[in-house]
Amino acid sequence: MATDTGEYEKTSGFGQVSQTTGTIFKYALLAATLVGIIALGALLLYVANDAIQPFTADPGWYLVFFTTFVLPTVAVGWYLNRTSGVALSTGVTTIGMLLVGTIFAAGISTVFIDVVYPLMWFAYFVAFAVPIAFAIGLSRSDFEIPFLGWLGITVITFGASLALVPYGILRLLYIPTNGMSMALTFGSVAALAGRSYVSKRWDEERTANIAAGIILLVTILSSFVGGLTGIGAVAAPILTTMALVPVGLYVADTVTHRPENKVGLALPVAIIGGALLGAFLVDVLSFAGPQSWLDWGFVTGNSSSTAADAGLYPAIVGSVLLMFVVSLVSFPLGVGAAVYLEEYAPDNKLTRIITINVSNLAGVPSVVYGLLGAGVFVTYLGPGIPVLPPAIANPLGLSPVYVAGSLFGSGTIVVGGLALSLLILPIIIISSQEAIRAVPNDMRQASYGMGATKWQTVRNVVLPRAFPGILTGTILGLGRAVGETAPLIMIGAANIAPVPRTFESVVAAMPMQIYVWAGTFATPEFFERVVPAGVIVLLIAMLAMNSVAIALRNKYQKEG
Incomplete structure (x- = not known):
C-alpha cells in the first residue's frame, strides 16, 4: 500500500499506486471547480452591476439596509x-x-x-x-x-x-x-x-x-x-x-x-x-x-425601440403562454412515450433503435428544431388543416375546407410552443425512462402476484414511484425551453410585439426580446443597461423553475 510520504508499490491490476498522484489529482479537480465557479460568479456580478448599478445609491441607503x-x-x-x-x-x-x-x-x-x-x-x-x-x-x-x-x-x-x-x-x-x-x-x-x-x-x-x-x-x-x-x-x-x-x-x-x-x-x-x-x-x-x-417599470412596461421606454412585460406574458403550450404538449407525449418504451414495447432491435435515436435527438442543436417547426407548422400547416383534402374535394366538385390556419401562422404562440415542445421531448422521454427504470422489478412482480393487470401495475405501482423523477425531468426541460432563442427566430417570432391576447397572437418571449435588444437595437444604452436587466429577469425565472425541481427531488429522496 502507498505510504503518506509518496512511496508506492506494485498492485495487481492497478500498476503503481501512489498517494502523491492521488493528492495531485484531487487538488487539480478542486482547482478546476473553483475556476469555473469564480468565472461564472464574475460574469453574473458583471451583468448584475450593469442592470442594478448599486454604486449609484447614497451612502446612507447602504448604511440603513446594512x-x-x-x-x-x-x-x-x-x-x-x-x-x-x-x-x-x-x-x-x-x-x-x-x-x-x-x-x-x-x-x-x-x-x-x-x-x-x-x-x-x-x-x-x-x-x-x-x-x-x-x-x-x-x-x-x-x-x-x-x-x-x-x-x-x-x-x-x-x-x-x-x-x-x-x-x-x-x-x-x-x-x-x-x-x-x-x-x-x-x-x-x-x-x-x-x-x-x-x-x-x-x-x-x-x-x-x-x-x-x-x-x-x-x-x-x-x-x-x-x-x-x-x-x-x-x-x-x-x-x-x-x-x-x-x-x-x-x-x-x-x-x-x-x-x-x-x-x-x-x-x-x-x-x-x-x-x-x-x-x-x-x-x-x-x-x-x-x-x-431593473425596476417595476421595466418589468411591467411595454416593448419599445427606445431604451428609456423599453419594458419586458409583453415578453413575460408571451413566455408564460409558451410554457403553457409546451407543458400541455410535451408532458403527456413524453411521459406516454417513456411508459410505452419501458413497460409495453418488446425488447427487440426496433425498440433499441428508437431508444438510441431518442438519446441522439436530445443532443441536436435547437436551431434544427426551429427549422423543423417552421417547415411543418408554418409552411405546411400555416394555410390551414384540411378537413376535406383537395384530392377528395376536387373530384366531387367541392371546395377544400381548412381550419386552424390562424393558429399556425408565422410566430404565433401555438407554433412557438410546438417548436419548443419538440426541443424538450427527448429530454422528458429520457428522464422519464430513467425514473421508470429505477423502480425495482420486485415491486412489479409483487403486483402481478396479487393478480393485478399490466395497466393496474403501471398505474398503481410504477408511476407513483417514478413520478418524482418524471416531474423533476419535466421541470428541468421546461427550464431549458424558457431560455431558448433559436427556435423562436426560425418560426418568425416578433422583434417587438404588444401583449398577446390569444393563442393566435404573435409571440415575443423573453430570450427573443433580449436577443433583439442586443442585436437590432445594439446601442450602448441598450447593450449596457436594458439587456443586463432582461438577463436578470430571465435568470430569475429559470432559477425559480429549477429550484422547484431540486426541492421535489430532495423531498422524495428523503421520503424514499
Whole structure:
C-alpha cells in the first residue's frame, strides 16, 4: 500500500499506486471547480452591476439596509448554523417557498390580467368542476354501475355542462367582481389541497375541514385587500394560494410536529422584517437608492425601440403562454412515450433503435428544431388543416375546407410552443425512462402476484414511484425551453410585439426580446443597461423553475 510520504508499490491490476498522484489529482479537480465557479460568479456580478448599478445609491441607503437587513440576517443565519443546521434549513425553505411562489403567482397573474377574462374562466371552471364532483360522487356511491355506463354518464354530464357555458352559467351565477371569480376558483382548489395536506399530517378530519374553510375564507378576503392595497383584486387571490397558503401550512406543520426547528423561522422574520423596516427608513430619511434599470417599470412596461421606454412585460406574458403550450404538449407525449418504451414495447432491435435515436435527438442543436417547426407548422400547416383534402374535394366538385390556419401562422404562440415542445421531448422521454427504470422489478412482480393487470401495475405501482423523477425531468426541460432563442427566430417570432391576447397572437418571449435588444437595437444604452436587466429577469425565472425541481427531488429522496 502507498505510504503518506509518496512511496508506492506494485498492485495487481492497478500498476503503481501512489498517494502523491492521488493528492495531485484531487487538488487539480478542486482547482478546476473553483475556476469555473469564480468565472461564472464574475460574469453574473458583471451583468448584475450593469442592470442594478448599486454604486449609484447614497451612502446612507447602504448604511440603513446594512443595519436593518444585512446585519440581522447574517447574525440569525450564523446563530442557526452554529446551533441547529436543520433549523437553518427550515428558515431557508420558508423564505424560498415564499419567493418562488410569488414569482410563479406573478407569472400566472399576467395571464388573467391581460389574456383570459376572469368571469369566463370562472364559468369554465364551474363547467368542469360540477361534472368532476358528480363523477367522483357516482364512483363512491353504493350504486353498482358498469364501467361503460359510468363513463357514458360522465361524458354526457361534461358535454351538457360545457354546452351551458355560453348560454347560462354566467347569468345563473352572480359573481360581483373579477377578483371574486379568481378567489372562488383558486381558493377552492387551494382549500382541497390544504385539506388533503392537513388530513395527512394531522390525521384529523375535523382539523382538515377547518383548515380548508380558513384557506377559502382568507383567499376570498384577499381579493378585497388586494383591491385596496394596489396589488390588484385579480392578482391577490393567486398570490395568496400560491405563496401565502403553502408557507402558512409549512409553518404550522413545523410548529406542531417539529417544534425543535421552529427557531429557524426567525430567519424569514429577519429577512422580511429587515427589508420592510429598511424601506420605511429610507423613505423617511429620503436616501436615494440605486438608479437601477431593473425596476417595476421595466418589468411591467411595454416593448419599445427606445431604451428609456423599453419594458419586458409583453415578453413575460408571451413566455408564460409558451410554457403553457409546451407543458400541455410535451408532458403527456413524453411521459406516454417513456411508459410505452419501458413497460409495453418488446425488447427487440426496433425498440433499441428508437431508444438510441431518442438519446441522439436530445443532443441536436435547437436551431434544427426551429427549422423543423417552421417547415411543418408554418409552411405546411400555416394555410390551414384540411378537413376535406383537395384530392377528395376536387373530384366531387367541392371546395377544400381548412381550419386552424390562424393558429399556425408565422410566430404565433401555438407554433412557438410546438417548436419548443419538440426541443424538450427527448429530454422528458429520457428522464422519464430513467425514473421508470429505477423502480425495482420486485415491486412489479409483487403486483402481478396479487393478480393485478399490466395497466393496474403501471398505474398503481410504477408511476407513483417514478413520478418524482418524471416531474423533476419535466421541470428541468421546461427550464431549458424558457431560455431558448433559436427556435423562436426560425418560426418568425416578433422583434417587438404588444401583449398577446390569444393563442393566435404573435409571440415575443423573453430570450427573443433580449436577443433583439442586443442585436437590432445594439446601442450602448441598450447593450449596457436594458439587456443586463432582461438577463436578470430571465435568470430569475429559470432559477425559480429549477429550484422547484431540486426541492421535489430532495423531498422524495428523503421520503424514499
